[in-house]
Amino acid sequence: MGTVERAGDDHTSEVESGEEEEIVGGGELAQHLMKSGVTRTDMLAAISNSIHAEAIAALPPNVRRRIRALRLLQREFVDIESKFYSEVHALECKYEKLYKPLFDKRAQIVNGIYEPTDEECVNPWRDENEEDELARAVQSAAITDGADDNNKPADDNNTAEPPMDPNVKGIPDFWYNIFRNVSMLCEMMQEHDEPILKCLQDIKVQMHDEPIGFTLEFHFAPNEYFTNTVLTKEYSMKCKPDDDSPLDFEGPEIYSCKGCEINWKKGKNVTVKTIKKKQKHKSRGSVRTVTKSVQADSFFNFFNPPTMPEDPNSTLASDIQALLTADFEIGHYIRERVVSRAVLLYTGEGLDDDDDDEYEEEEDSYSDEDSGTEEVSDAED
């Protein structure tokens, strides 16, 4: 993927991997260590590298001393390597500026602000006639379909769509179609998000230097859903080895993200839904209906990421960590693939096999979509 940052790796904690190893083959070593009066913490730390740790402990002291020297050299390596990644980030900032005029022109064409000249529409490396021929073929096929209606099922989606106004401006639904084509985005998009995402006019990337990172800007046309014109998601990355475990460093890591407040117009917030609960009175047996608001599935939850709790070792923290890891991957993907290759995701040329498979499935799953209001029966007794 030609990518330089790693999108949020989840490092298994030492204790966790230790417990795993215990099952695989560390059991006996654990017993040895228990007998020898080593504390449980020492033991878990020791087992975490399983057979390796034991093998190294069994080496003569002078060999273990040399391994320590190599680890110190590795520390020096990692310090130099982190400078490499800083330089790569500086290069990325430099190139983002070079890409900007192209992306700005793209946005102007997509939104009908600029009409490209004939010269700007020549693709020397692909036969244009091919494309026109396909267009004619599809058109004449559509006409044939209409003629022998009795042979064709009535719900043929491909030809049932109304023809698009030939005087249309720009490229309608450009970003919305990208959301439909890319499985990762399509999975996040709910039916009630679709009309909003049809108003998405551009996605821009702004790089930052300190801390290194980037902001994704989602630019919207004025719409009936919210008053914002831009929604933002900011990612910060760490490019230095951690003081506690410097040798774990493997390149820049996204370590935090920040959303933005969406100023929803009255009754238009798709990220909440109303649940009706029926409550039965304990003694009287009468039933009352209570409505309450809960979070609803929506792409727009992307702008309200969870925050890490105080205690990083709680169960809640590991759940949130998993959510943030997925969030980081999405942000990284949008920056690396979606923004830089938008037209290819729109035409389908730049889709992974995975994306294309998903396309079909997603179409099906739409019909099962819930209506946004749930009936939950929760009688007390």
Added chain:
Amino acid sequence: MGTVERAGDDHTSEVESGEEEEIVGGGELAQHLMKSGVTRTDMLAAISNSIHAEAIAALPPNVRRRIRALRLLQREFVDIESKFYSEVHALECKYEKLYKPLFDKRAQIVNGIYEPTDEECVNPWRDENEEDELARAVQSAAITDGADDNNKPADDNNTAEPPMDPNVKGIPDFWYNIFRNVSMLCEMMQEHDEPILKCLQDIKVQMHDEPIGFTLEFHFAPNEYFTNTVLTKEYSMKCKPDDDSPLDFEGPEIYSCKGCEINWKKGKNVTVKTIKKKQKHKSRGSVRTVTKSVQADSFFNFFNPPTMPEDPNSTLASDIQALLTADFEIGHYIRERVVSRAVLLYTGEGLDDDDDDEYEEEEDSYSDEDSGTEEVSDAED
């Protein structure tokens, strides 16, 4: 993984993906196009983007014209992006020089040429006592094992190994142990390769500029297997968009590799094995035994990669392409992970979960290893 090059992607050819799409959902479109007199080649090319191509063909001509303009902008983007990757490669060359003194010192310590000073063995970010405690624990556990022999199984691998000579030089079997720990390398290593890989003293990376790429150098101690002191594997990468399909460019791709000749000593070539075939005479019924040499599984086949056949569309070519793709991944992995993080792969700290799981499995599969001589019965009748 903080990597900038992509190790050999296998791009599905247009025709192949077209046929796949036909199954998924392009069947009807194919029929339409057949009816409309479009040739099969046009059709396959058209279907290759499945629903997307049809949807785009159905757009008004002025919208399709604007999409062409975006594709031309994308071409400009890709040209700039390829310069970015060239600059990243130049950075990698620069940093390789900065890493060199560290790697050279590592090799000197590993091979007992240089003994580190006390100062060079201090790891401020990790408790040394912990390590010593573990060592003592393992030692006393081993002694306990010996004392109550009747309670322990006799074939306890962990304690059965003879204690290592405390006057040993350097770090014995450093690279060999990395091969054992890293699943990708361990899978390539055969039992007959092991004594040879115990002579491996260093793996170095040399970067090149034109064409951009790198050479892996495997440095060996004088040994009884071959006369080479260095075995090399050279990878060349392409960092420019392809003229025929420029929009497919996604960063540097390894596109060719070159091995080296190994000067095996007599009877020591582990990459060939002798097969005995029994042949029965058609009419007389007498049986004779024929011996012939065939390629044997060995890590050292890595230095003799297959070459692409003339016709890149043949079945053979796609098989070889798959082999080369795997080979590219290995070369890339050795450069990115093994050379730069050797000590962490030796101690087990830098292993992926995958590597650790694999470790156990590999140990088992060794016992099934064939002896290098097969009995094949191939009677004619």
